[in-house]
Amino acid sequence: MRKWLLPLIPIFALALPSRGEETNAPAGERIALPPAYKNFRVIGLSQRSDDQSLRAILGNDVAVEAARAGKTNPWPNGAILAKLVWKQKQSAQFPAATIPDAFSSVAFMIKDDAKYAATAGWGWGEWVGLQQKPYDKAGFARECVACHSTVKDQDWVFTRPGELP
Amino acid sequence: MRKWLLPLIPIFALALPSRGEETNAPAGERIALPPAYKNFRVIGLSQRSDDQSLRAILGNDVAVEAARAGKTNPWPNGAILAKLVWKQKQSAQFPAATIPDAFSSVAFMIKDDAKYAATAGWGWGEWVGLQQKPYDKAGFARECVACHSTVKDQDWVFTRPGELP
Numbered sequence: 092m093r094k095w096l097l098p099l100i101p102i103f104a105l106a107l108p109s110r111g112e113e114t115n116a117p118a119g120e121r122i123a124l125p126p127a128y129k130n131f132r133v134i135g136l137s138q139r140s141d142d143q144s145l146r147a148i149l150g151n152d153v154a155v156e157a158a159r160a161g162k163t164n165p166w167p168n169g170a171i172l173a174k175l176v177w178k179q180k181q182s183a184q185f186p187a188a189t190i191p192d193a194f195s196s197v198a199f200m201i202k203d204d205a206k207y208a209a210t211a212g213w214g215w216g217e218w219v220g221l222q223q224k225p226y227d228k229a230g231f232a233r234e235c236v237a238c239h240s241t242v243k244d245q246d247w248v249f250t251r252p253g254e255l256p
Numbered sequence: 257m258r259k260w261l262l263p264l265i266p267i268f269a270l271a272l273p274s275r276g277e278e279t280n281a282p283a284g285e286r287i288a289l290p291p292a293y294k295n296f297r298v299i300g301l302s303q304r305s306d307d308q309s310l311r312a313i314l315g316n317d318v319a320v321e322a323a324r325a326g327k328t329n330p331w332p333n334g335a336i337l338a339k340l341v342w343k344q345k346q347s348a349q350f351p352a353a354t355i356p357d358a359f360s361s362v363a364f365m366i367k368d369d370a371k372y373a374a375t376a377g378w379g380w381g382e383w384v385g386l387q388q389k390p391y392d393k394a395g396f397a398r399e400c401v402a403c404h405s406t407v408k409d410q411d412w413v414f415t416r417p418g419e420l421p
Contacts, residue, residue: 129420132295133312133340138303141352147298147312147418175298177418184407184414187306191418221421242349249350253312253342254359255294256386 122214128173135250158252287379293338323417335367
């Protein structure tokens, strides 16, 4: 490398997207990976018999406040829902329990009814596996919307917040 | 009420335990309801076929940091695990999904190997239903320890933290 290029490296580095956003950065209907999602709080959970998986549905502060206040139809702009998916397995120590096996994916819905007007008011994204490979199939968001259209009367969200004391 | 008693009311009120701690306050082997548990972060989840329930296992900051660092054998003192339990039902909108129905209970394990030396180094407690009625059967903690003895080689905790990116 020629010496005169070296001072440019730190500047260029600042412009790089952070880990996990390399190929699924905001562009058109795509969203960026919300960086803090592992610290979101729990809103719901599910088990799926069709693909043998367990899912935790977490929310950012805006989403959790809306869920606890019962104000989820519509969800407020700024709400982010994260669905963490694990393959399931039987517990060796407690055979009646089904527990997480390998991590599968994390999917997001980000509410912004202006920015994402073309996709039902939500931004949609999914990252697969521990490497968080973006699921960037063409038309991905429209595929999400098509499936979620069965719950358009509850603002396109399947998850109903779990009852809490 | 005699007038001279009135000024005492605010002082007395300060000494009252907060909601949910009335009859299960620390005394011997009992623990108090950790007030912030709904804001704990997710560590694991499970579905139980024996009682048709879904469970989210949450942790306080000490527990979550230990889980993410893989330092859970033993769990550090100060770790609190909260197990939120819902009865399960089939989703009407997505029949392959099992989702939470009514809230059942919340159970806790609080690690303090000195304070709770008599009960495997953990404080144990459970509160039932939306009213959070303390489950205060005599010998409750020893019953917990007896069941959890099958996992004493993993510090008496069934939950293994879910794999995360």
